[in-house]
Amino acid sequence: MSRPAPPAFTLPPWLAHALRAQGGPVPWSAVVRGALAAGPLLLGAVLTGHTTLGVVAAVGAMLAGVNDRPGSRRASVKRLGVPALAGAAGLLGGTYAGDHVGAVPLTLLLTGLGLLAGGISAVGPVASAAGTQLLVAAAIGAGMPLPESGWQRALGYLAGAAWLLALRLVLPTPGSLAGDFRFDGERKAVADVYDAVADLLDAVGGEHATARRAALTAALDHAQDALTGPRLRRYASSSTERRLHAQYAAALPLGEAAAALAWVAEPVPARAAVGPRRLAAAVRGNAHSGPLPAPHRSAPALRALDDALLHAAEAFDDGEGGDLHTRRRTARDLFRAVFGAGGREYGLRVALSFGASAGTAQALHHAQWYGQHEHWYWLPATAVFLVKPDLGPLASRVLCRAAGTVLGALLFAGFAAVLPRPEGLIALVALSGALIPVATRHFAAQTLVVTVLVLALVMVGGEPQASVSRIGETLLACAIVLVVGHVPMPGQRGGGVRSRLTAAARAAYAYLAHVLHESDARLPRDPAPQPPPDPGTQPPHAPDAPDLPHGRDPAVSDDRALRWTLRREAYRALAEARTAIALASAELPALARHTEGADEVVVTLEQLVDATTACAVHLDDSGRLIPADIAQLAELLEELTQERDRARLRVPAAPDLPLAG
Numbered sequence: 001m002s003r004p005a006p007p008a009f010t011l012p013p014w015l016a017h018a019l020r021a022q023g024g025p026v027p028w029s030a031v032v033r034g035a036l037a038a039g040p041l042l043l044g045a046v047l048t049g050h051t052t053l054g055v056v057a058a059v060g061a062m063l064a065g066v067n068d069r070p071g072s073r074r075a076s077v078k079r080l081g082v083p084a085l086a087g088a089a090g091l092l093g094g095t096y097a098g099d100h101v102g103a104v105p106l107t108l109l110l111t112g113l114g115l116l117a118g119g120i121s122a123v124g125p126v127a128s129a130a131g132t133q134l135l136v137a138a139a140i141g142a143g144m145p146l147p148e149s150g151w152q153r154a155l156g157y158l159a160g161a162a163w164l165l166a167l168r169l170v171l172p173t174p175g176s177l178a179g180d181f182r183f184d185g186e187r188k189a190v191a192d193v194y195d196a197v198a199d200l201l202d203a204v205g206g207e208h209a210t211a212r213r214a215a216l217t218a219a220l221d222h223a224q225d226a227l228t229g230p231r232l233r234r235y236a237s238s239s240t241e242r243r244l245h246a247q248y249a250a251a252l253p254l255g256e257a258a259a260a261l262a263w264v265a266e267p268v269p270a271r272a273a274v275g276p277r278r279l280a281a282a283v284r285g286n287a288h289s290g291p292l293p294a295p296h297r298s299a300p301a302l303r304a305l306d307d308a309l310l311h312a313a314e315a316f317d318d319g320e321g322g323d324l325h326t327r328r329r330t331a332r333d334l335f336r337a338v339f340g341a342g343g344r345e346y347g348l349r350v351a352l353s354f355g356a357s358a359g360t361a362q363a364l365h366h367a368q369w370y371g372q373h374e375h376w377y378w379l380p381a382t383a384v385f386l387v388k389p390d391l392g393p394l395a396s397r398v399l400c401r402a403a404g405t406v407l408g409a410l411l412f413a414g415f416a417a418v419l420p421r422p423e424g425l426i427a428l429v430a431l432s433g434a435l436i437p438v439a440t441r442h443f444a445a446q447t448l449v450v451t452v453l454v455l456a457l458v459m460v461g462g463e464p465q466a467s468v469s470r471i472g473e474t475l476l477a478c479a480i481v482l483v484v485g486h487v488p489m490p491g492q493r494g495g496g497v498r499s500r501l502t503a504a505a506r507a508a509y510a511y512l513a514h515v516l517h518e519s520d521a522r523l524p525r526d527p528a529p530q531p532p533p534d535p536g537t538q539p540p541h542a543p544d545a546p547d548l549p550h551g552r553d554p555a556v557s558d559d560r561a562l563r564w565t566l567r568r569e570a571y572r573a574l575a576e577a578r579t580a581i582a583l584a585s586a587e588l589p590a591l592a593r594h595t596e597g598a599d600e601v602v603v604t605l606e607q608l609v610d611a612t613t614a615c616a617v618h619l620d621d622s623g624r625l626i627p628a629d630i631a632q633l634a635e636l637l638e639e640l641t642q643e644r645d646r647a648r649l650r651v652p653a654a655p656d657l658p659l660a661g
Contacts, residue, residue, distance in 0.1 A: 013586035014395040022441035029173045030068050030437035037061040037164040038453065039430025042460060046422055052146045053156045055461040056091075058429060059140065060160030062453055063087060065436045066446070067129050068168065071222070072185035074229030076168045082126050084161030087133030088154040094141025095150035103362045106142060110380065111355030113138055118350030121388075122343035122499070123334060128390060135354055135384045143361070143377030146461075186244050187283060189223035193251045194280035196220075198273040200258045201305075209262045213610070214578075216255055217571045223248055224568065228326050240286075243316075247283055249323055250315035252564045253308035260301040260617040263610040268302070275309045282316060289316040300621035301614070325565040342499030345489055350387050352484045357383035357477055375463070378470060382477035387484070389496060391443050393586040394485045398478045404447025405474040409467035411448070412455040416465050425456045432456070486590060493594035497584050500577035501598060501605075501651050507570040508605050509654055512612045512633065514566050518559050519615075519625045563616060570609045577602050600643045601651060608636045 011019070038058035045054020064080050071079070090113075097106055117131035141153060148156070172181040196219040200212040227248055254276060261268055275292045282289050292309055337343055361379035382401065391397050415428055432453035439445040451470065458466060489495075581602055584595040615629045637654045644651045 013592070014393045014588055015399075017393055017586045018396040018399045018444070020442075021445070024441075027070060027437045029171065030065075030070075031434050033068060033164060033167045033171065034065050034436050035430050035434035036167055037065055038160070038433040038457075039426055041160055041163060042429055042457070043426050046426065046460070051422075052461050053148055053152065055457045056146065056148070056153050056156040057160035057163070058457055059454075060084060060087065060157035061164045062160075062433065062436070062450065063133055063136070064161040064164040065433060066440065066450075068164065068437060069440075070185070072189065072226035072229060073169050073182060075185070075226050076165065076229075078229055079126055079129070080161060080165045080168065083129040083133040084158060084165075086130035087137040087161070088158045090134040090137035091141040091157050092150045092154040094138035094143075095153055096141075097138075098142030099150075103359075103366065107355055107359040107362060110135075110138065110142070110358045111351050114354035115347045115351035118347035118387075119338040119343040121350070122340070122346050122496070123337045125390070128388065131350075132384055132388060135350070136381045139354075139358065139377040139380040139384070143365075143375050143380075145375065183238075183240050183244060186223075186226045186241070187286070189219070189226040190244055190248050190251070191280045191283040193219045193223050193248065193255070194276045194283060197251065197254045197258050198276040198280065200255075200262055201268055201273040201276065204258075204261050204268045205265045209265070210606075213259055213262050214575065216258065217575050220251075220255060220568065221572050221575065223251075224324060224326060227324055244283075245324060246315040246318065247279075247312070249325070250308070250312035251279075252325065252568075254305065254312060256564070256567065256613055257301050257305035257308050257617060259610060260304065260614040263614045264301065266299050266301060272302070272305060275312075279309075279312055279316065289313040300618050303621060304617045323561055325561065325568050327565060327569070337499070340499045340502075341495035342497075343495075345493075345495035346389070348489055349484055350384070352487070353383045353387045353481045354380055356484065357480050360476065360480065361473070375458075379473045379477050382474050383481050385447075386477060386481040389580075389583060393583055393588075394482065394591065395588050396586065397443060398482050400442070400444035401447050402475060402478050404444040405451050406471055407444075408448040408451030409455065409471050412452045413465065413467040415452070416455075416459065416467075422460050425460050428456045429453055429460070493591075494584060494598075497577070497580050497595045497598050498651070500573070500580040501601060504570070504573040504577040504602065504605055505651050505654075507566070507573040508609050508612075509652075511563070511566040511570040511609060512654075514559075514563055515612050515616045515619065516625075518563065519619055560620070567609070567613060567616075574602060574606050574609065577605075597643065597646055600646075601640065604636060604640045604643055608633070608640065611636055 010016075038061040041061055042054045042058045045051055045057065064084055067080055067083055068076070069079065093113075097109055101109065114135060117134050121128040121131035137157065141150065146153060173184045193216070196212070196216040200209065200216050203209045203212040227245060271293045278292060279289055281287075289312065292313055338347075358376075358380040361376035364379075365376040382405075385391065386397050386401055388397075392400070412428075415424075419425060419428060432449050435449045436446070436453075439449040455465075455467060455470065578599075581595060581598045585592055585599065611629075611632050615625055615633065618629060619625055641653060644653070
């Protein structure tokens with residue numbers, strides 16, 4: 001009798017996350033920008049005799065390079081510019097506070113600043129980057145001895161970030177030969193949407209359908225962000241941009257039909273994905289749609305797919321712009337994000353970590369633990385990066401930061417022993433800047449590259465080699481953040497997950513309510529009683545009613561546009577919730593237990609939104625919802641209620657909805 005095989009060994013989630021790196025092609029355009037940013041700025045400053053100001057400008061370019069991610073040039077203005085402005089403000093305030101405030105008041109001031117920046121970081125990725133640069137620059141301004149005044153430092157910091165942003169806006173992307181290169185980021189993002197639709201159609205009825213639907217959501221989110229960056233005019237002024245807007249808007253009904261097919265798992269002919277792939281190629285080549293496959297109208301979702309393909313072909317030929325189906329976040333939404341459960345918990349943890357590290361650093365500084373070094377900013381600046389949950393689970397962040405700093409400091413010590421000064425160090429800064437876009441795929445690699453770059457900047461600025469003290473400060477910051485991460489906070493734990501789940505639930509309910517309202521609005525009404533006609537008069541001739549296939553109403557376009565907006569908001573909120581839950585589940589068991597059951601809730605919410613999408617497609621096809629649709633929605637709502645109670649999460653319950661068949 002054979003023995004059962006021993007269970008396979010699996011790594012703990014936090015350790016598996018620490019060993020996992022993102023994949024993808026090398027972003028050569030970002031590598032070129034990184035090489036041309038901090039290094040040349042520092043070289044120019046050294047040659048003109050403004051070395052310390054060049055160090056500040058190089059720091060601004062380095063932190064902007066960390067935020068230089070793939071996307072459109074228009075979106076990069078906000079993604080790079082807003083954090084740079086926050087960093088300049090932090091550098092200005094930190095400089096004057098460090099010059100005029102004592103150690104204890106300065107610690108309290110930095111703690112309050114951490115509370116504010118932490119709450120603001122809960123708004124979104126750009127706000128999180130702005131909060132990070134605000135705190136890091138405030139610590140540098142207060143602790144880094146430089147001869148320049150506060151406003152000179154702030155201007156130098158802004159100049160460094162502005163230089164990288166200018167490179168991002170001016171330099172063409174390698175290989176962008178089709179159309180206006182200024183919109184190559186938008187063109188790639190829109191083409192990826194059509195490819196994602198085709199991938200989902202290929203996966204309908206298979207085990208990968210859910211993952212492909214999530215990939216379509218990510219592609220739509222990325223394209224929407226790429227097209228909705230800051231602009232001087234309200235509407236797109238370029239014909240190329242208007243064409244891209246029209247192509248994106250035409251992809252929304254395609255995505256809706258594909259999601260409906262994936263939900264019902266109906267058989268899809270193999271040629272169904274041919275049309276979206278041809279449209280993707282047309283977007284990349286800045287060409288017309290060309291011939292599309294013949295329609296296959298055997299089911300409501302397939303008919304919707306064929307109609308969407310025809311509409312997309314018209315949009316490709318017309319190119320007169322289209323609605324991006326976005327809504328500005330209201331002041332109430334921003335207030336709820338900052339002062340809600342997630343914002344409060346994150347703000348308190350940032351404040352405690354930043355304040356404790358700043359106080360500890362100043363105590364060690366005044367006790368002359370640093371020896372000849374006149375700085376203490378490394379400890380609180382390190383704590384800022386460590387406390388950010390969007391960089392991974394807490395234990396993973398601590399492990400990666402410690403490993404990256406130790407390796408980076410040792411590597412720099414070897415370089416510093418052999419490189420000529422300052423030209424060798426300036427070359428090392430340029431090389432490190434070029435490696436940042438690649439190193440951002442793993443936190444330890446990013447830490448290693450940034451450590452080498454910063455140590456090189458410090459030596460060029462006139463300070464002695466500080467690898468050993470950097471290692472000690474980083475390990476101390478890791479210990480502080482690890483302790484603060486496990487300190488009980490007021491209220492229920494897992495605030496970030498709960499706030500994301502709450503937002504996702506509200507968005508899903510709003511989408512469902514709108515579809516049900518559409519269904520109710522299309523129900524036939526009993527005509528009002530009319531008086532009998534006068535026998536002596538001729539009844540007026542009624543005009544012929546337009547031919548409306550599949551029961552579609554001509555006045556439904558506005559409702560459908562709002563429906564697509566609500567659907568986009570629901571899927572985006574669900575993707576953000578799933579990301580937060582994945583990070584929380586990879587924490588140490590003492591922290592992960594606070595969000596147990598959240599993954600089941602978000603799966604049911606996704607099923608509810610998928611079912612609502614399928615109902616919307618059926619509604620467009622027949623003008624009404626069938627009893628099976630209503631029963632399925634009611635079943636999912638009941639299942640959601642049970643899972644919400646089991647998970648003990650304060651996710652809002654579904655409102656009373658007209659689900660009577």
